[in-house]
Amino acid sequence: MAGKVLEIRAMSASSTPAPGIRSAPVVAKLIDTSACIGCKACEVACQEWNDLPPETTVQIGTYQTMPDTTPSFWNLIKFNEHETDDGAFHWLLRKDQCMHCADPGCLKACPAPGAIVQYNNGIVDFQQDNCIGCGYCIAGCPFNVPKMSRQTKKVYKCTLCVDRVSVGLEPACIKACPTNCLTFGTKEVLLQKAKSRVAQLQTAGFLDAAVYDPPGVSGTGVVSILAFGKNPEAYGLPKDPSVSFAVEIWKGPLKWIGNIAIVGGIIGTFVHYLRFGPKHVPEDDKAKQADAGR
């Protein structure tokens, strides 16, 4: 089983701790949006590597392939058009894909044991075999990434090419990128690279340049460099994403209150039985039951 290569750090709907104890370097993708030329090689590399069927393109008035990612199209370059206050036009290209959050909202929301797992290298992966198609992960995701297939009623998204990464290769999109806009490595190394690139952008006049690694989800495995870092909404990214409060409550305290209610209910009933004995049915009720039974 290849799964032995990567141990599991977190698993959906599991009350027992995940089995992994070995450490592994946390991997990440760095997307330097200022270096993207919108060639879409990453889109095609993703389709080719994952053997996904061709998806019909949709013309929405820009060069964008389609409005949004789909169950069989996990990596979409968004062609955002942005005008700054001085009237200058900027094309803010962004790679829309699973962000591989360190604290994944999808995993927290998922009620199916083992349908969403997080490996010790940080990759968040959906196991469609265990998916029950409830769609809670879609609601739990702050980036609107998981998509449900109409045919299979399962949810799909970018796997960060976990099959390649587990044997030591880079993801398919990273390899294809012809402008070095996409880089792959350990998160530690990439964050250093991101820092120096941001400094470079600031010297070049993009004073708001910043790294997008939102703390609301404890950082992401897909880190972006944004030239207009103070305005991530212009790229279609939420300003301060976090796991929804409802999911936190429901999967945190509420789950345990529920569990205590189940166990407490059974124990309480048993104690009540010990104290008061079996239920005494009045004679006229017995007669009624006999009538109903007849």
Place this chain on the structure above:
Amino acid sequence: MTTSRRDFLKVTTIGGVAVSILGFDLTSAYAEVREMKIARTTETRSTCPYCAVGCGIIIHTLGDKSANVKPAIVHIEGDADHPTNRGALCSKGITLKQDVVNDRRLTTVKYRAPGSSEWQEKSWDFAIDRIAHLLKQARDEKLVMADAQGHTVNALTSVGVIGGCTDTNEINYLLVKAFRAGLSIIPLEQQARI
């Protein structure tokens, strides 16, 4: 209001299940990483046939070249050791598998006779013979042996030869040797930069 024991049991257990929804599941779940689909495929180096950049590619075929294996292409991606692209490919080059594994790919010679609107299937021998005959005919009619001043030029300008982007220096040397030195064809062009 009095609560019966039965009602108490119903409310606590069903209510508990409702709030925690499957949260008490102790099924041991495990995950399996997908196997690497090119783990033991045969790797063959080649050059992308599209533009003049000439990116290196690796073609992955089923099996290890054993005598009993009929290879089929399962994946094509960039060659990380190639100096031109170092593994990268463009959106067109990365689709090369579909160029080969494609039911609309032409694998036989198609011939459309002059004035006809129908394509006919022909043999390779037919195609090569016909090209040779027409080339000879054109050369016999149009070869210029000398210009107006009587200088020897031996130029055939009514025929051109186009090479491809995957042609190496050696192939291009042979192209010049065969067509310019051999047949006197002046217009020779190709887009190879490798």
